[in-house]
Amino acid sequence: MVELTRKQREIERRTGEILRVAKPILVREGFHALSMDRVAADMEYAKGTIYNHFPHKEEIVLALAVQSMELRRKLFEFSAAFADNSRSRMMAIGVACEFYTHHCQEDFVIEQWMRNHSVWEKSSHQRQNLIRQCEAQCMAIVSGIVRDGVAEGSLLVPAGMTNEEFVFGFWAITFGSQILTASSPSLPALGVHDPTRALRIHCATMLNGFEWRPIMNLSEYLSRSERLASDLMPRLHTLRDQHQQTQV
Amino acid sequence: MVELTRKQREIERRTGEILRVAKPILVREGFHALSMDRVAADMEYAKGTIYNHFPHKEEIVLALAVQSMELRRKLFEFSAAFADNSRSRMMAIGVACEFYTHHCQEDFVIEQWMRNHSVWEKSSHQRQNLIRQCEAQCMAIVSGIVRDGVAEGSLLVPAGMTNEEFVFGFWAITFGSQILTASSPSLPALGVHDPTRALRIHCATMLNGFEWRPIMNLSEYLSRSERLASDLMPRLHTLRDQHQQTQV
DNA sequence: TCAATTATTGACTTCTCGTCAAAAATGACA
């Protein structure tokens, strides 16, 4: 029994190693470059062994995506508890998103691959569910903040709109901005020189537009964001490094 | 000379046919399923002939993307001229985006493939530039509306923010919402039952938040959007059908 | 120690990409 678990542990360890080898290939050279032969060669195992762990490379991508989504959830969990009033907590989520975009670029790239239709479709329901769960947990964290805001009386979500639909708008603008920043040929050439700052301004406008108190004017909002970011970011760095330790 | 052009025309016609054959494969079965062998077989030509037209399949995707972006631009051009005051014109752009998402789904899927890093990187600068141009034209149309709004005095873009950065927010939220709707496993399960309506509400909030006059309350905005949509949509359908005729 | 179970291996089949020499079609000119 003890021996069995030793072997079992050995196998689990190798699963992690496969992911560690596959991640930079996927992130830096793309899905096409990630081949089972290559992973096997890099690890000095036979290809069949890799297939014992993952039935195809799409499953490797989803396994990586599970890690990335878990990191995101951890960042959200931590950030959501970092401030006191609901609006600041929402702003802290914004900081977490900025952190994820700028300092967890690899994970962000992986999330994009995960959202690729052909990758998603081919992978196991089990891992799909893990991702869905993680997504739901992230949503629960943020919509929880909205719920608290409503309960505090500092926010009124429009009639006929769920808290989650309220969150959806912020999710969409953050996510869309990330993708455009990463994939639109040349935002600066289009006149978009500082997408991060622009995003902050738009979020501020939305928060004010929904009258989420305390209302702040723009410069107030921006300086608070800056302060929040410099307080929160070091902690997020630690969190991220811890998370990466766990993956070994 | 006349003979030469006949041959030339024959070749151009076939380029179009390749795209017509490739489009449904890419859209319905994904990039992976789009193989040169398959296109050749479907058209009853040899593979080498297809390679005479396109050096690899990535180039086919970008050629399709050029068509899709041109359709988008046409929709924007038409919509931007459809209303009189600047805020309504901005709302008309929103309607055009909704139309594109719901009634030009194939083109939207193609745009996503175009934004895929490995596809983009491999394709010719010439086609990349066509796409960039189209993107810039779309941006120019929308930022033009913003400029007009500022000139009319019905809108004040925050200091230190370009018109394009102002547009960027709307672009991001619209685009992000489209991607999430298309790729997030189950928005309804997350509590997002009507993303389209949610998006409208968020856009309304942003427009009001930036004090783009005439300010409207939510129900006013939604009923106006609805009216604008029912006026504009039939024209956009015509426009789309015309565009598809040209591609033959 | 040995048989049963489990894990690993890499050769093999199938598929696609992208190339290129040979074959076919075209066109200009006598």
Added chain:
DNA sequence: TGTCATTTTTGACGAGAAGTCAATAATTGA
């Protein structure tokens, strides 16, 4: 119309990746 240079088309081919599976090796329990 016949000839020949040019252009276009063809499909066989090499390279390389996906995924399978029978043979081999390692591990375990008795």
